[in-house]
Amino acid sequence: MIETDCVEVLDRIVTHTQIRPGQTVFEEGDEAKYAYNVSRGHVRLFKLLQDGRRQITGFLAPGDFLGLAARQTYAYSAEAITDADLCRLKVGELENLLEEMPPVRERLYEIANDELAAAQEQMLCLGRKTAKERVASFLISQLRHAADCGDGIAEFELPMSRSDIADYLGLTIETVSRTFTALREEGLIELPSTHRISIPSIATLEASTEA
Amino acid sequence: MIETDCVEVLDRIVTHTQIRPGQTVFEEGDEAKYAYNVSRGHVRLFKLLQDGRRQITGFLAPGDFLGLAARQTYAYSAEAITDADLCRLKVGELENLLEEMPPVRERLYEIANDELAAAQEQMLCLGRKTAKERVASFLISQLRHAADCGDGIAEFELPMSRSDIADYLGLTIETVSRTFTALREEGLIELPSTHRISIPSIATLEASTEA
DNA sequence: CGTTCAATTGAGTCTGTTCAACAGCGGTGG
DNA sequence: CCACCGCTGTTGAACAGACTCAATTGAACG
Numbered sequence: 237m238i239e240t241d242c243v244e245v246l247d248r249i250v251t252h253t254q255i256r257p258g259q260t261v262f263e264e265g266d267e268a269k270y271a272y273n274v275s276r277g278h279v280r281l282f283k284l285l286q287d288g289r290r291q292i293t294g295f296l297a298p299g300d301f302l303g304l305a306a307r308q309t310y311a312y313s314a315e316a317i318t319d320a321d322l323c324r325l326k327v328g329e330l331e332n333l334l335e336e337m338p339p340v341r342e343r344l345y346e347i348a349n350d351e352l353a354a355a356q357e358q359m360l361c362l363g364r365k366t367a368k369e370r371v372a373s374f375l376i377s378q379l380r381h382a383a384d385c386g387d388g389i390a391e392f393e394l395p396m397s398r399s400d401i402a403d404y405l406g407l408t409i410e411t412v413s414r415t416f417t418a419l420r421e422e423g424l425i426e427l428p429s430t431h432r433i434s435i436p437s438i439a440t441l442e443a444s445t446e447a
Numbered sequence: 448m449i450e451t452d453c454v455e456v457l458d459r460i461v462t463h464t465q466i467r468p469g470q471t472v473f474e475e476g477d478e479a480k481y482a483y484n485v486s487r488g489h490v491r492l493f494k495l496l497q498d499g500r501r502q503i504t505g506f507l508a509p510g511d512f513l514g515l516a517a518r519q520t521y522a523y524s525a526e527a528i529t530d531a532d533l534c535r536l537k538v539g540e541l542e543n544l545l546e547e548m549p550p551v552r553e554r555l556y557e558i559a560n561d562e563l564a565a566a567q568e569q570m571l572c573l574g575r576k577t578a579k580e581r582v583a584s585f586l587i588s589q590l591r592h593a594a595d596c597g598d599g600i601a602e603f604e605l606p607m608s609r610s611d612i613a614d615y616l617g618l619t620i621e622t623v624s625r626t627f628t629a630l631r632e633e634g635l636i637e638l639p640s641t642h643r644i645s646i647p648s649i650a651t652l653e654a655s656t657e658a
Numbered sequence: 659c660g661t662t663c664a665a666t667t668g669a670g671t672c673t674g675t676t677c678a679a680c681a682g683c684g685g686t687g688g
Numbered sequence: 689c690c691a692c693c694g695c696t697g698t699t700g701a702a703c704a705g706a707c708t709c710a711a712t713t714g715a716a717c718g
Contacts, residue, residue, distance in 0.1 A: 283571045286658040291571040306556065311564045341552055345517065348559040353522045355566035360494045360502040362573035363617030367706065398665060406574030411706055413666050430665070430715080447497040578674065609697060622674055624698055641682090641697065 249333075250323045261314035261322065262303065268310050270324045271303040277320025278395040281312045282403065292404040294354070295396060297381055303327075304344060318395050362406045365446065370405040371415045373445040375425065375433060390435040391428070460544075461534045472525035472533065473514065479521050481535045482514040488531025489606040492523045493614065503615040505565070506607060508592055514538075515555060528607050573617045576657065581616040582626045584656040586636065586644060601646040602639070630655075 252275070255261065261272065264283060279296040293312055296302060302314055306327070334341045361370050382392035394401070402412045419425045424441050426434040435441050463486070466472065472483065475494060490507040504523055507513060513525055517538070545552045572581050593603035605612070613623045630636045635652050637645040646652050 283567060285571070285575060289575040291574040293567045293570050305560050305564065307560065307564070311567060338549060341556065345552065345556050345559060348556060348563060349516050349518065352559060352563050352566060353516065353518070355563060355570065356494060356504045356523060358570055359504050359566065359573060360496070362570060363502040363614075364496060364500040403574075408707060409665075410667085410708085414706095417666075619675060620697075621676085621699085625674090628698075 249329045250325045253322050253324055255316040255320050255322065257316055257318055259316050261316065262310050263313045264310055266310050268303060268305065268307060268327060271301065271327055271330050272314075272325070273323040274298050274300050274302070275321045275323055278317040279314055279320060279322075280317050280396065280400055281314050283312050290403045291406070292400060293358075294351075295378075295400075295404070301347060304347065317397075317400065367405075367407055367411050367415050368418065369445055370407065371401075371412065371419065372424070372441055374401065374405055375435065376438070376442055376445055378433075379435060379438070390438055392433060394431045394433055460540045461536045464533050464535055466527040466531050466533065468527055468529055470527050472527065473521050474524045475521055477521050479514060479516065479518060479538060482512065482538055482541055483525075483536070484534040485509050485511050485513070486532045486534055489528040490525055490531060490533075491528050491607065491611055492525050494523050501614045502617070503611060504569075505562075506589075506611075506615070512558060515558065528611065578616075578618055578622050578626050579629065580656055581618065582612075582623065582630065583635070583652055585612065585616055586646065587649070587653055587656055589644075590646060590649070601649055603644060605642045605644055 255277075261279065262268075262270075274296050276298055279300075279302065280292050281294045281296065281302065282290050282292040284290050295317070296314075303310060305311055334344075361373050365373065378394060379390065379392055396404075398409045398412050401407075402409045405412065407415075416425070416427065419441075420427055423436065424444060426436065428434055466488075472490065473479075473481075485507050487509055490511075490513065491503050492505045492507065492513065493501050493503040495501050506528070507525075514521060516522055545555075572584050576584065589605060590601065590603055607615075609620045609623050612618075613620045616623065618626075627636070627638065630652075631638055634647065635655060637647065639645055
């Protein structure tokens with residue numbers, strides 16, 4: 237892990253910030269002065285249309301980066317979903333770091349490519365999948381993301397609201413809610429509480445993510 | 448331009464290939480042995496669901512790269528839309544090139560980030576825009592892409608079929624066709640021929656890409 | 659225990675789809 | 689030269705999945 241190698245260098249140049257649910261990290265169009273890493277909590281990334289329609293382009297969990305795009309301005313807005321801790325780093329410092337440690341750029345390139353692959357998968361979801369398939373795909377990807385972060389069991393927390401899920405999947409709150417209910421009635425998921433999901437058979441749910 | 452600096456090095460290690468409309472460059476899941484650059488013609492990138500539903504994730508014009516993702520396998524399929532010439536380069540050779548010329552990696556990083564920004568814009572389109580807004584957005588982006596390639600006037604060629612446009616915008620052929628007709632009847636576009644678009648007022652069309 | 663906000667459920671509507679027919683155009687061959 | 693064919697694109701009519709608007713339930717908190 238390159239991240240671990242850099243911990244000492246990083247500690248000298250990063251600052252830690254705490255934010256509350258709903259609080260803005262940065263907004264689309266802001267000058268991109270800082271890059272961030274999520275150390276605790278969850279963050280949503282999104283774009284807005286003038287009339288307020290919102291598309292969430294991604295959810296971040298601890299360990300994820302944001303603001304790495306290396307452009308003049310941020311291409312999307314970022315807000316905390318839960319209480320969150322962020323590491324903040326001036327992009328200028330990041331550039332210096334890249335000079336000193338070329339492998340870091342390689343790692344950034346990998347991260348960008350992973351995000352790109354995820355974005356393409358999401359395009360497939362938004363453009364060609366039904367409501368049920370979108371929700372199933374979302375749950376499977378959230379499960380995988382949660383599993384990476386530790387527990388291997390098929391029960392996990394959904395930190396975001398139905399509204400966030402809707403704006404991520406290109407649906408309405410009502411459709412998301414109805415689809416959760418339908419999946420529960422079909423026995424594909426269980427809902428111990430509103431923000432907690434249990435998946436009896438991952439393979440069965442996965443089968444309903446397409447075709 | 449870094450590309451220009453590298454021309455001599457590249458000439459030693461690339462091979463040129465020609466492909467015909469509809470011909471496959473590579474398929475999703477194939478081992479990613481080669482990276483490509485489009486030197487002539489147009490290419491579509493897409494993902495398929497098992498039942499045949501297709502999402503086109505991007506169109507490539509001369510100068511664009513494909514297969515740079517640096518993963519084990521390709522994340523999407525690529526087919527020629529028109530007759531096309533491609534430069535092909537072994538990914539191993541590309542790695543060597545990156546060792547010799549670090550700025551190239553920087554450039555690749557930029558390209559990946561541009562693609563990422565485009566993908567996020569497309570998510571907004573697919574998730575939250577109406578059919579009319581999607582088509583208008585598509586035409587504006589194609590115009591910009593064409594304008595980069597030379598002529599600054601607001602008339603250009605659409606090399607792809609209505610079916611390709613539909614699968615790019617998450618619509619059906621019929622809806623795309625009807626929307627073109629509607630835009631024409633509103634005076635927002637002109638259609639000198641099926642694959643040729645003229646935009647009397649870019650600002651007016653742009654206004655109908657949202658809200 | 660009441661307030662508030664999120665989530666669920668219900669009823670009716672609408673945008674975009676599906677299914678079907680038709681038009682345009684280029685290529686082929688009689 | 690023109691009739692025929694195949695393919696792409698357009699148009700029409702009926703349908704459906706998701707949306708909108710509205711009411712209800714549920715959970716968290718003072």
